[in-house]
Amino acid sequence: MRGDDRDDPFGDIFDEIERMMNEMTGAGTVGDGSGFTSETHVDIYEEDDQVRLVADLPGVEKDAIELKCDGKTLTISAASPHREYDERIRLPARVDEHSASASFNNGVLEVTVDKVGDSAAIDVE
Template sequence: MNNDRDDHDPIDDILREIERVMNEMMGDDVHIDRSGSAGFGSDLHLDVFEADDQLRVVADLPGVEKDAIDLRCDGDVLTVAAASDRRDYEERIRLPATVDEHSASATYNNGVLEVTFDRAGDSADIDL
C-alpha cells in the first residue's frame, strides 16, 4: 500500500512553518533548507557595544578572507557581506544609534571583525 501520505515527511511541515514565521518577523525572504540551517547570516554571531561617543560592532566570520568582506553603512544600518568556501554571510544590522558613517574604522583578525563608529552629532540649530 503506497499512497501520497506515506511519502510525506512531517519535518517539511515544521521547516515550512519556521520559514513562514521568520519571514513574518524579519520582513525578509529567509530560506531554510532540509538540514535546518537558514540562509544568509543565520549563524553570524554579532555583538553591538555602545559608549558615550562611539558604537562598536563585533562579528565572528570564521574561515573568511579579509578581501571577501564587504561593509556598507548609511548611518543607521550596517551591512556585513562576506563569503568563504563553506558559506556566505549577509547581515543587515539596525544600529541602536545614528552614527557618522564616514568615521568608520574596521579591523579583521583571526576571524573576528570589529567596526567602530563615532556617534552622529546632535542636530544643528538653524538661526532665522
C-alpha cells in the same frame, strides 16, 4: 488518566536543548548542508561617543569582506568556502559613516564608528 497522557515536566527543557543543538549544528535549517546556520554572531557596544560592532566570521578571508554603512544600518557581506554572510544590522544610534574604521583578525571583524550628535532643535518664530 494514563501515564503517557501526562505532561512531561522536563519536556520543555529537553525541547529547548534540542532546539539549541539544532541551531548550533544547522540541523533542520535550510542551507547548503554544510552545518552552518545563516545567522552571524554580532555583538554591539554603544559607548559614549562611538558604536562598536564585533562579528564572528570564521573561515572568511579579509579580502572577501564588504562593509557598507548609511548612518543607521551597517551591512556586512562576506563569503567563505562553507557559507555566505549577508547581515544588515540596525545601529543603536545614528553614526557618521565616514568615520568608520574596521579591523579583521582571526575570523573576528571589529567595526567602530563615531556617533552623530543629537538632532538640532529648531526654534519657531
